[in-house]
Amino acid sequence: MKVALDRKRCEGHGMCETAAPELFTLDEAGELIAHFDGRTIPAELEEAARDAVRVCPVAALTIEEEA
Ligand code: SF4
Numbered sequence: 001m002k003v004a005l006d007r008k009r010c011e012g013h014g015m016c017e018t019a020a021p022e023l024f025t026l027d028e029a030g031e032l033i034a035h036f037d038g039r040t041i042p043a044e045l046e047e048a049a050r051d052a053v054r055v056c057p058v059a060a061l062t063i064e065e066e067a
Pocket residue numbers: 009010011012013014015016017024032055056057058059060061
């Protein structure tokens with residue numbers, strides 16, 4: 001699976017970082033760095049990725065299941 005970040009929606013709340021710090025980091029400017037943007041999430045981080053998608057208050061993250 002992959003997780004897509006919609007930067008236009010993201011408001012830098014950082015809930016995704018709390019849920020999945022291996023996947024998301026807010027930089028000093030409040031910009032979200034998505035470490036696996038466009039790449040397949042490692043299996044051991046999939047659950048954390050789903051948690052991050054669930055907690056984002058503005059639905060800026062979307063799961064993309066791969067075949
Ligand atoms: S929780 Fe959502 S709005 Fe907040 S930083 Fe993460 S993606 Fe952006």
